[in-house]
Amino acid sequence: MKLIQRIEYINRLLSVVGTPDIKVITGIRRSGKSKLMDMFMERLKKENRKANVIHVNFNDPKSEPLAEYHALYDFVQKKYKQNVPNFVFIDEVQMCKGFEKAINGLHATEKFDIYITGSNAFLLSSDLSTLFTGRTFAIEMFPFSFVEFMRYYELTDIQGALDRYLKGGGMAGSYVYNNSTDKYKYIKDVFDTLVLRDIVKKYNIRNKVLLERLCDFLSDNISNITSLRSISDALTSSKVPVNDKTIGSYAGYLCNAFAFYKVRKYDIRGKKYLASQDKYYLGDHSFKYARLGTKNMDYGRAYENIVAIELLRRGYEIYAGFLYKKEIDFVALKKDEKIYIQVSDDISTxxxxxxxxxxxxxxxxxxxxxxIARTKHEPYQYEGIRIVDLAEWLSNRSIQ
Structure with a gap:
């Protein structure tokens, strides 16, 4: 498979080299965490040939003897070298029984710069402070951005590239397949593994049918304001008995695993968050097409999903804004920065x-x-509102 340098993630890792944090690479299954670790190790070796890089990959059967925390701890300790930087990289760390004890023990020695990846369902951001006694630095990986998609396929026509990205999405593992049927089968298999294996196993879910129906409902209603009650009512009407509490728990599991992202409502006038209703966006828009098909394309919602994930990728917190019963798609916040954003397919009329x-x-x-819309024109102003073409915005971080 062709590889491209995921420059922004590598730069983030480089920025924390030598800090005492336990670096944790998180993100949805098949988003490229292991490949990023490989690229970063190669970068470190090139920049410092004296560096001692200790790598354990639990996907490799050769690492099976280390799948118990005492063995892992002892192995790394024996690999330590004095008077040089010592880096520890552990891939799929959850496959080691009691891994947190090994990591905490190694961290306590203050001899190693530690980097780990793991299954998103077993190494959740919400679990890190509980698992590890030391401070953690989490880097969340997303599927390929539009810019990375263009770089992978060596595309220069941004409008044509966006048409392809809309259907193809950012799950790079699907790019090796030549036809859409095989691509979507791969993407569906990734999602089903994420849902049926990881989440069901971690949370001991008995009602798999309900979890699947919830996935389909949320996928079919991306960008819609939704309440737990409305979801419960919709599924009950489809002869799937359920209650609000179960729906809330299952939706939380899906968000913990980065399958979906929940966006809360924000009252712009009252400057307060509203907890009764939320929006949900898919971790990658291609999951919808892989599960539900492409016959009823809703371009506006797909574009909104793409913008939502791109805003998160750029480090914004996002909320769904409301003012005088009018909806603003996104209130995007980052430090002292705030941007109000509307997303549309076509604003030509x-x-x-x-x-x-x-x-x-x-x-x-x-x-x-x-x-942000498919204007296919240069940015312009209308009464203080900036009108920006979607492809231009996705391909250029400087456009605000």
Whole structure:
């Protein structure tokens, strides 16, 4: 399989080399965590030929004798070298029974710079402070961005590339297949493994049918405001008996595993978060097509999902904004920065243009406002609102 350098993730790892943190690479299954670790190790070896790089990959049968924490701890300790930087890389760490004891023990020696990856369902961000006594630094990996997709396929026409990315998505493992049927089969298998094996195993879920139905419902309703009650009612009407509490638990499991991202409502006028209803976005938009097909394409929702994941990839917190019963797709926050964003497929008609800009015009603070759509034109301003082409925005981080 062709590999490309995932530059932004490597730079983030380089920025924390030598810190006492336990570095944890997280993210959805098959997002490239192991490949990133391999690339980063090669980078370290090139930059410091004296560095002692200790690597354990539990996907390799040769590592089976280390799949118990005493053995892992002893193995790494024996590999230590004095007077040089010592790096420890452990891939699929959850396959070692009691791995947290080994990692905590190695970290306590203050001799090693430690990096680990693991199954997203068994190494959750919410679990890190419980598992490890030392401070952790988590780097969340996402599927390929639009820019990485273009780099992989060596594309230069951004509009044509976006048409391909819309259908193909960011799961790079599917790129080796030549036809869409095989691509979507791979993507569906990844998602099913994520749901049926990882989540079911971790949480001991008995009602697998309900979990699958919930996945299909959320996939079919990406970007829609949804409540636990509405989901429960919809599934009950489909003869799947369920209650709000179970739906809430299952949805939480799916978000913990990065299959979906939950976005809370934010009252712009009252400046408060609303807990009763949320939006859900898929970790990669291609999962919807792989599970539900492409016959009923809703481009607007797909584009909104792509923008949601790209905002998260760029380090923003995102919320669904509401003002005077009008919805703003995203309130994006990062430190002191705030941006109000509307996403649309087509704003070429006066009615659709007015529909997208009118909620933004009602916001009277000084923060930037933007409409991202398939304009296929250069960015322009409309009464203080920046109108930006989607492909241009995805391919250029400087456009705000």
């Amino acid at each position: 006066e009615s659709t243009f007015d529909r997208e800009v009118s909620p933004l015009l009602k916001i009277h603070d000084a923060y930037p406002k933007m409409v």
